[in-house]
Amino acid sequence: MRLGRRILNGILRFIAAVLNIPIRLKFVILALLLVAGGVYWQTHRSMLEAVGGKSDYDEAMRYIEIKDVVDERFIDPVDRSTLGDNAAAAIIAGLGDKWSYYMSPNEYKAYQLSSTNEYSGIGMAILKTEDGGFEVISVNMDSPAAWAGLTAGDVIVSVDNVDLRDKTLDEARKLIRSRLNTKFTLGLSKGRKEIEVDCSRVYVSSVLARLEKTLAGYVQIKNFEAGTAQDAIDAIEALLNSGATALCIDLRGNPGGLDTEVAAFLDYILPNGRLFIQANKNGKQIVTESDGMCIQMPMCVLINAETYGEAEVCAAALQEFQWATLIGEPTTGKTRTQETIALSDGSAIRLSTGTYLTGSGVDISARGGVSPEYIMHNSDPSATGTTAGTTGESSGTGVTSNDEQLMYALKLLS
Numbered sequence: 394m395r396l397g398r399r400i401l402n403g404i405l406r407f408i409a410a411v412l413n414i415p416i417r418l419k420f421v422i423l424a425l426l427l428v429a430g431g432v433y434w435q436t437h438r439s440m441l442e443a444v445g446g447k448s449d450y451d452e453a454m455r456y457i458e459i460k461d462v463v464d465e466r467f468i469d470p471v472d473r474s475t476l477g478d479n480a481a482a483a484i485i486a487g488l489g490d491k492w493s494y495y496m497s498p499n500e501y502k503a504y505q506l507s508s509t510n511e512y513s514g515i516g517m518a519i520l521k522t523e524d525g526g527f528e529v530i531s532v533n534m535d536s537p538a539a540w541a542g543l544t545a546g547d548v549i550v551s552v553d554n555v556d557l558r559d560k561t562l563d564e565a566r567k568l569i570r571s572r573l574n575t576k577f578t579l580g581l582s583k584g585r586k587e588i589e590v591d592c593s594r595v596y597v598s599s600v601l602a603r604l605e606k607t608l609a610g611y612v613q614i615k616n617f618e619a620g621t622a623q624d625a626i627d628a629i630e631a632l633l634n635s636g637a638t639a640l641c642i643d644l645r646g647n648p649g650g651l652d653t654e655v656a657a658f659l660d661y662i663l664p665n666g667r668l669f670i671q672a673n674k675n676g677k678q679i680v681t682e683s684d685g686m687c688i689q690m691p692m693c694v695l696i697n698a699e700t701y702g703e704a705e706v707c708a709a710a711l712q713e714f715q716w717a718t719l720i721g722e723p724t725t726g727k728t729r730t731q732e733t734i735a736l737s738d739g740s741a742i743r744l745s746t747g748t749y750l751t752g753s754g755v756d757i758s759a760r761g762g763v764s765p766e767y768i769m770h771n772s773d774p775s776a777t778g779t780t781a782g783t784t785g786e787s788s789g790t791g792v793t794s795n796d797e798q799l800m801y802a803l804k805l806l807s
Contacts, residue, residue, distance in 0.1 A: 490745050492729055498739035525558030526550045526582050541590040551580030574620035602628035607807040610637035617650030617703045622657035639691040639806040645777055649702025656681045662688050663714050667752030669706050692717035693802040701727040706749045709763045713751050719765035721798050726762035771797050
């Protein structure tokens, strides 16, 4: 109480002193006070804007307060770097999205080195440079990259005249993946301006097809990378010409791939309508539709817990159109698309920034995946797809395979 009175009396004496000084000096002091108040307000406002507003500012202050309490009171020594990494990781974990995660600076470096080698059909490893290009850091022997003459130190700036300098590593990877079964041109930043890469020499089809004894065409699609849609369409056409009266499409273990390949395959199979939708946080949607041409015959689709991404989108579309019966195990709902976002301190966030919806707008990931009409598990997982040598017998189905899911599908189709 006494302290409050002293402060109040001090303020009053200061005001009285200001009022008793010459008028010019009085205006100067008042102006200084106004400027000081304005600077304080502007600084405070800038701080709020820098952290995203008052609510974010309050959150930041809460974190600082907790950190200070830990520093002052926790009995063991505190590693501030580890504490910060764990706090950042907890923020992303708190989203409840198992496909999003935080990477410390060391973890992000390891991620970059490992993810650069995912161009299995090209045989090179690349890293994004500060000027936006992609530097080749290693080239595998006897690979399309080596045959083309690419060497460590080359900086790639375009693919078939598509500029890469404004693209992320994920976007560049997708663009290159879309050309893995073809010949394409890479633009370089110095020396040789263009170089042709031929991946067709090492292309291995991801589609396996055969006509079963039941006259059902069995089509196994191992992934949806470049060339898969046309290979699957060609396989189905060959089966139809061989007398197939039904189709069994096997998507078990399919990790997904390119949305363009799924779209092309579904467009061939399904009638006119919305196939799937790609959506982001801002409400932007890309709708993929099919035309009126279709394949109309009994169909089954096999899925399991290792059916991911675009393969789940494919199964969901066939189910929603009521064009095929799904058999097997529920999928996991890995239909969100991720982006790697580098942070200023060298760490990074792998964050889900987009998602696939069915044609009717159902979020496959939010729903927890795709659930088949007939849920069943193989007692011998290694038997998946093994129907070679089936006999047909009186029931009209193969009987020598331990692939119970496939046997059930063939029986249903017959």
